[in-house]
Amino acid sequence: MSSVSADLSLQTRARRLADELETVATTGMFGDGAAIAATAAVYYAGSARMLASVLGIDGDQIAPHPVPHVESLRRSMIDRALSSVFAGDKAAAAEEIAAYTPLHQLAGSPDAQADAAAWTAEGEPTFMSAWVADPLADRIITTFNDGMAQHKDGSAVVPVDPTPEERETFDVGLGLMRRAVPRLTADVLAAVPALALFDGPLVSGYSAATPLFVFVNRKTFDDPVEGAEMMQHECLHQKLNDIGIARSLFRADYDDDLSAKITVPWGRPGTPLPRHFSADRTFAAFHVYSHQALLHLGMLACAKDGEEAEAAVELLSVSWARAAHFDLPSQAEDIQAELGADGRRLIQWLSALVARLGEFEIYPGEQLSSRRGAVYDRHMPETV
16 A cells, blocks of 8 residues: 655545535535524424413523523423423423423523623534533533433543633644534534533533533543544534434334344444444434544645645545445345435435545545445544
8 A cells, every 4th residue: 555645636636525525515405504503493492482382381481592501401391391292291391391491590690691692603612601610501411411321331421611721722623623624614513502521431422412512521632633523523413413303314103222223343442342223323323424534534635744644544544434334234124214204315415425435546546435444443432
């Protein structure tokens, strides 16, 4: 295999393909993050009005809120309340709303108002003000940890406020994302206002129970590449969650516990292998690795020297191989049977993205598609 030198042709081709695929990844039904997030916001606003009408309450109690902590908890509450209403249990729905309502009183604190202003101004994740001391943050952390406890690989997180050094390393990681895939980075970051820094064994995390928040270990940005990967990774989970709000990704009676499974032969050190992913988890992994391969292609395009380019090629090989691993089984009849109409369309959209990436010539006469076995070549932190 040829080594990568200061190959301007390689990097020029990488940039051209990255630009082409960034357009695909940020437009249309499954790519336009702004439209997807706006649809989610409209859904939750409408759902709140419906709940208010059905339960006979003041709609202002559960209206959209500018403070990220409160809006996250509001959306989670609406999901649970709607589920109760659809099950015919209005009393349970009313209890969910009653438990949420006092949070409005906490949202008037100076720190909460500062977070609301930062969300509006930045258009991307920001560290929460006084994260550790904020009672709203405590509710977010408790909800996240309760959700993680339901997963056998889950682990509790402890909130920490970022040091100046950690803010600086975070900015370095974001800078790498912006250089590599600027449009995709702006697209996926815009839907996530809140970054929660924590201590704990988990590398990073996202939970639909605490939407609009991504959780990142304080050690993650010690390595800017890993920090960029994890930020993109978790923000993509928010994007996919928002897609699923208005799209029929799974059949109406989908049951994750009974879902068809895909075998996954890699994992964190110490993880029993092979692992087996349900259709839901397969979707999330396919979505993440397809976009992560595009991030690594962009890193190759902006590499400063041959060593960085070589490292980017190896990262690209692993992320593409893992995306391709989820591609073929996703076409299988048993997995297809778990999907809704829009789910099948999304699989086709991701498959086309992966196929186009696979045509990229990383070395003379060697296409990226020849690297299918690279799933084992590097330990990437697992959060899906």
